[in-house]
Every structure is written in structure tokens, then in C-alpha cells.
Amino acid sequence: TSTVIAARDTQGQSIGHFEFHGDHALLCVRINNIAVAIGKEAKLYLFQAQEWLKLQESSHGYSCSEKLSRAQLTMTMNQTEHNLTVSQIPSPQTWHVFYADKYTCRDDKENSQVEDIPFEMVLLNPDAEGNPFDHFSARESGLHEFFFLLVLVYFVIACIYAQSLWQAIKKGGPMHMILKVLTTALLLQAGSALANYIHFSRYSKNGIGVPFMGSLAEFFDIASQIHMLYLLLSLCMGWTIVRMKKSQSRPLQWDSTPASTGIAVFIVITQSILLLWKQFEDTSHHSYHSHHNLAGILLIILRICLALSLGCGLYQIITVERSTLKREFYITFAKGCILWFLCHPVLTCISILFSDYQRDKVITIGVILCQSVSMVILYRLFLSHSLYWEVSSLSSVTLPLTISSGHKSRPHF
Numbered sequence: 001t002s003t004v005i006a007a008r009d010t011q012g013q014s015i016g017h018f019e020f021h022g023d024h025a026l027l028c029v030r031i032n033n034i035a036v037a038i039g040k041e042a043k044l045y046l047f048q049a050q051e052w053l054k055l056q057e058s059s060h061g062y063s064c065s066e067k068l069s070r071a072q073l074t075m076t077m078n079q080t081e082h083n084l085t086v087s088q089i090p091s092p093q094t095w096h097v098f099y100a101d102k103y104t105c106r107d108d109k110e111n112s113q114v115e116d117i118p119f120e121m122v123l124l125n126p127d128a129e130g131n132p133f134d135h136f137s138a139r140e141s142g143l144h145e146f147f148f149l150l151v152l153v154y155f156v157i158a159c160i161y162a163q164s165l166w167q168a169i170k171k172g173g174p175m176h177m178i179l180k181v182l183t184t185a186l187l188l189q190a191g192s193a194l195a196n197y198i199h200f201s202r203y204s205k206n207g208i209g210v211p212f213m214g215s216l217a218e219f220f221d222i223a224s225q226i227h228m229l230y231l232l233l234s235l236c237m238g239w240t241i242v243r244m245k246k247s248q249s250r251p252l253q254w255d256s257t258p259a260s261t262g263i264a265v266f267i268v269i270t271q272s273i274l275l276l277w278k279q280f281e282d283t284s285h286h287s288y289h290s291h292h293n294l295a296g297i298l299l300i301i302l303r304i305c306l307a308l309s310l311g312c313g314l315y316q317i318i319t320v321e322r323s324t325l326k327r328e329f330y331i332t333f334a335k336g337c338i339l340w341f342l343c344h345p346v347l348t349c350i351s352i353l354f355s356d357y358q359r360d361k362v363i364t365i366g367v368i369l370c371q372s373v374s375m376v377i378l379y380r381l382f383l384s385h386s387l388y389w390e391v392s393s394l395s396s397v398t399l400p401l402t403i404s405s406g407h408k409s410r411p412h413f
Contacts, residue, residue: 024085025085025086025087025125026083026084026085026122026125027044027086027097027121027123028082028083028084028124029044029077029081029082029083029119029120029121029122030080030120030122031077031079031080031118033115033118034077034079037077040101040102040103041101041102042076042099042100042101043074043075043076043099043101044077044099044121045068045071045074045097045098045100046071046073046074046075046086046095046097047070047072047095047096047098048072048094049093049094049095049096051070051072063105064105065105068104071098077119091355092355092357097123136203136204139358140203140361141361143200143361143365144197144200144201144203144204146365148197150193151190151193154193158190165179165383168383169183175382175383178235181227181230181231182228182379185224185231186224186375188220188224188227189220189221189375191216191217191220192220193217193368195213195217195220196214196217198213199213199217226268226271226272226275229268229271230264230265230268232310232337232340232341233263233264233267233268233310235333267302267306271299271302274295274299274302275295275299278293278296299344300348303342303344303345304345306341310337310338310341311334311337311338314333315334318330318331329381332377332380332381333378333381335377336374336377339371339377340370340371340374343366343370343371343374344363344367347363347366347367347370348363351363
């Protein structure tokens, strides 16, 4: 089931909208008090969204009855259960459903004395096989399969690399803390994908899903975003804030000075507040990567500013660095940072080129894939350099990226 609406007569007001598609889209209505519905001559009127908008913006000044007469489809509510098939829709279209009866267009108060009509309305779309009872709406089609493949990929990667990664973290080393934070963020993303898959699996059968799993997926994703933001800011802000106090042989490190830590924490808290604000305003569990409100727009602006700030800082490092090895390290690190921060804004702009019902899917799938690629880039970078500095004779030289303990006399890993 795609959408189930329980409603009462609302006298000419919209009681719902839905995106029909395919060849056998279905509108089912179940009425509790059929006698009252027949007495009131109750009907449902279906308008295509574009036609209804034209009707509203028209300068002709259509009356109430004239507007209703221009409905593309009409259903008379004279049966306990009534089905209406919406056929031959080449591409998904939004339809508005309106209730009206013989009192709707009257100015008198006679209708206030008449009993209301409770009814349930079910709107259905066909799946790939034309079956309208086991499906997703046009906005959600394909997400179930995507999260299944994503969970499968995470499982295969875990079977292959989990042991070696655990050994790298367990034995410590210069990249120990970075790998721990990065691994935590990755596990949170995997947990989000699994929760989404469980939610969509259930949703494909009952049209409701498991709201708790949907909320859990959002929580895991937010926690992953916060972990990665703090990691990248901690690595870059230390160089930006205290650049003049450090030796040029240590231009980029995880610094623990009050200034850099304060800025990192402030930005992390700001993003956390915006993420929670956006989630409270958007009750859907299917589109937490899309941005339809003020909080979402502010998040996009924040990520653009962070990408520009970190990009400029890393560019200055790269231009003055003479070591080819270190320069390659910074370039790769910059790619991972910029990809993580800019994937949301860029995909939001790209989604404008797609139809309305495809935009949320483009953003959600694109963001997850881009952030996964960003994590792979950072993993390869930190693991390879950790191994290199352990076996190389250059390990006595301060690393280009280490974790500072606040002491200036000697490096600590």
C-alpha cells in the first residue's frame, strides 16, 4: 500500500495528494455510513496538480461548482467500497483529491446540521509486474533494492577487511586515533543502511514500514555526519589556527589547542542543531538527505563554507610543500574532504535537472555513494601512510599528519 488516508468530509478542501503512475493505479474508498453519503450526494474529485494550479491562478474567477466540474476524474460515494482505476499515465503525475457534496458550494449553514461521513481512502500504484498491492510510490521506487545492495557490499567488505583493519587499530601507530574515528563513522553508516533496508522491506508489504527503524537510520546517519565533521575539522583546524606557532615540518596535524578545538566543537554543534531541526520538520523517513526547508538550506550553505575554508587551507599547504610524498598526501586528503562536504550541495543542484519525483532519490543515493567513496579515499590514505612510516627509515622525521598531545618539545603519536 502506498498511502492510506482516514478522513471525514471536509467540504471542498483537499484531503490528500498522491503521485499516480503506470497503467493500473488504483483509488479505493471505504465508507462507514453509506446512507448519509448517498443523502449528501457525496463525491470525490481528482485533479492533476498542473491543471489544478492553472485553475487556481486563472483570471476567469471560476465559481465553486465550475471548479468541481473541471475535475479530470469523479467518484460518486454511493457504495460501501468503491474502486477507481487511473489508467494510461506515461510518467508519474501528482493528483489532488477533493471531497464535495451538495452542501459544499452553498452559502447557508444547513450542512452544519448534517452528520459527517467517516471514510478511508487508499491510493495505490502498480509495481513492475502491474500489481498495485505490493509496491512503492514513484518517489521511493528503487530505494529498497539500493539499500539491499549497499548492505550486501558492506557485508562483503567486512568479511574481507575487518580482521586486517582491527589489527591495524589494535597495534596503534601514528594513525591510530584517526582510524578509530573513521571506523566508527563507517559502522554508523552501515547501521543506517541496515536500518533503512529493514524499514523498506517492511514498507513494501504494509505501506507503513517500521517507523522506529526509519528513525534509527536517521540517527545513525546524523551521528556518522558528526563524527566525520569533527575528524576533518580537527585535522585541518589545528593547522589553520596555530600555523605560525608550528614548525613547517608539521603543517597539518590533529591539534588540541583551545582555539582549534573550540571552533571544531562550535561547528559540530551548529551542524547537529541544523540536522535535528531538519528532521523534526520533515517527518518522512525516506528523504532525510533532501533539503526542502530552511534548516536544509542552511546545512548546504554550511557545507559549502566548510569546503571552501578547508580547500583554501589545504591549497596553501600544497603550494609551499616541497616534498612530493607529502604533497601527494595533502592532495589526496583534500579530495576526500571536498568530496565529503560538497556532495550534498552539488547533488542538490544536479537534482533540479530531474523530474520532481526523482530528486529525492538522486540526492539520497548520490550522497551515500559519494560519502562512501570519500571514506575509501581516507582509509587508503591513512592505512598506507601508517604502514609506510612504520617500515621506512624516514619514520624518525615528524609525520605530515599526526596527533599532537599539546607538547611542543617533541612529537607524540
